Amino acid sequence: MTTVVMAPVPGPDSPAEPARKVRSVAGGADRVFHLSLRGAGLTVLIIMGTIGLFLFYRGAQALADDGPKFLYVQAWEPSSHNFGIATVIVGTLLIAMVAVIFAVPLATGVALYISEYAPRKLRRGLINLVDLMAAVPSVVFGLWGFYFLSEKVIPLAKFLSSHFGWVPFLGIRDADPNNPLEDLTIYKSSTFIAGIVVALMIMPIICSVMRESFTQAPIGEREGAYALGATRWGMIRAVVLPFGRGGMIGGTMLGLGRAMGETIAVYMIISPTFKIQPEILRSGANSVSSLIALKFGAASPFELSALMAAGLALFALTLVVNFGASAVIARTRSGQMT
């Protein structure tokens, strides 16, 4: 295990020598070293593997009680055996969708700016800034979203719902935009606002994946494009974007996974509802993680079991998205270089 030695290839002038058998004997210390390394690897594997198991073990009671209803009931009343994750899963997906729709153009812009447009001196600082933003705690985003954004976004939400109400998801059925005395709280605490805040939270991670793949676009191909007379944008479209497509898709999916798991910022902004709310501009939203944060405090053992089952569903959903993301990234040219 220690050394990999190629057997000497018989040269043209040397008589054919039988290949020597190379065997490496690991010393005692090395054997201990390997055992402990394997121990660490297995420990990590066991911790990660048992997450799903424990959630299932704790959630089994609720799942057995609820049966298939768990998937489609729009309510959360475990004490009266009437609960399901339909609302929260749809709510999670809606918030994540809004977040991705806002975050992807922004992240693409920042990534392209850093890799293609920014002056060299600025580049390092900008990369650091984006990385730093990925480390800003979600509770800070939640504070900003609740105390600043949710007020400022009302005119935009009103504009969108009154002029683009025919677009699916954007309409609000019983809103009356022409009434000057309209109650504006209908536009507050919505999926839309939560989505914008989550978008800013996932933007840095999407951006750094995209930037990695953009900067790896081969310099020969870039200069080839320029030599053929391409403008800078022509070069980007012909070389950088096709090369980085895997990074763009993979980064977006990673961001989607993050967006689905976000808890505190969403919890602070939305006002929870237990009916599927497809009108994203209307007050009232929900997500799996904020449901858990909301209900776990006063939960009886059975209710806790139901929350564990909901957590298991979230866990499975993010795992699928993340595996998809890494598969997409690994399959592309830019992904294979890392």
Added chain:
Amino acid sequence: MTTTSPPYRGGRAAALDAPPAPDTGPAVEVRRSTVVRGQADVVVIVGAGAAALSLAAFLNTRVIASAGFGSFVVVAYLAFLLLYGVLVSLQDDPRAVRDRLASVIVHSLAAVALIALVFIVGFTFWRGREALPHLNFFTTDMQRAGPLDPLTVGGIVHGVFGTLIEITIALIITIPLGLACAVYLNEARGPLPKFVRTVVEAMTALPSIVAGLFILASVILTLGLVKSGLAAGLAISVMMLPIIIRASDVVIRLVPGSLREASLAMGAPQWRTVWHVVLPTARSGLTTAVLLGAARGIGETSPVLLTAGFGASLNFNIFGGPMVSLPLATFTFSQSPEHTMVARAFGAAVVLLVLVLVLFALARALGGRPAGELSPRAQRARAQQSQQDLARFTERDQMRRMGANYATS
């Protein structure tokens, strides 16, 4: 990363023409300037900007009634794009127009995103200004302060210590385990490390609330530990572990194979190779990995929310009693309708942000270099070490020579 600037933008290739080379002899060629943004471009941009502002001002005051600042910005931006495109198309072909417009859009997207991010941090600091000047905010806990008490009573010292204790527990667990696992992924062969790597990669985006639920399900409900600082530390570890392993794995993979092979060829066993060659070479990157992982772990609210419980007093006992962390304190304060509690929430958020900033700055100061590249200080140390070795070798050679002379005489 390219260093090339586009040699051709639009139809003006004349600027690129070389000065006529003198006929007499091979004279030194004058370096040509490939800068393509001339005075005319600046005039066009400024002109389009001024026109767009005026147009937006006109539309917003005369045509669209009761429009706010937001709509002014949007109208001005769209007008700028339109006018700029038209102005460029007067002199250049459509390709150049597309190029310029794409450039404007990329610049503005980047500006919007970066300004928004900086603004979020700035907003927190601005709103935190009410609570922060009070010294008691940093020295007392909330035991004696009710929601109606002014800011001169109570503080967040329990949150600061809670955060520090919990992150210490998490680091004690994740540094050895995470680094050992990262080394395992790189040094061991066979299918198992690959499988571990796949699992770890999938877990990097583990929702933090699931990490909290896991500790709640396993350690608290099954093993019977009470909600405490230890449980919170464990939950943060579960969340941080994949992040640290992934980042360290990438760094260790960048250690040049030649260094490793040189060490093995000298007859060093693998553990010595790892300990004396691989880890020191990657030290800078490993530091960054750990510190960035800690910065992520310190800011997480939901694992702590599920596992630590909420209390108002300072608690140093990690095995029992609620231990609040800064993000949890921020979150709980912000749920109160009282103005002073909200001010405290922003104050706690500022302290938390400062902690994260410090960790981040440390990560950048101590690390961030690619494997094998040394900081100036480390380089000086290396040089000094090398000088010492040289002196030692010469001394030894002299001693040997003297010994040889002595033997022959």
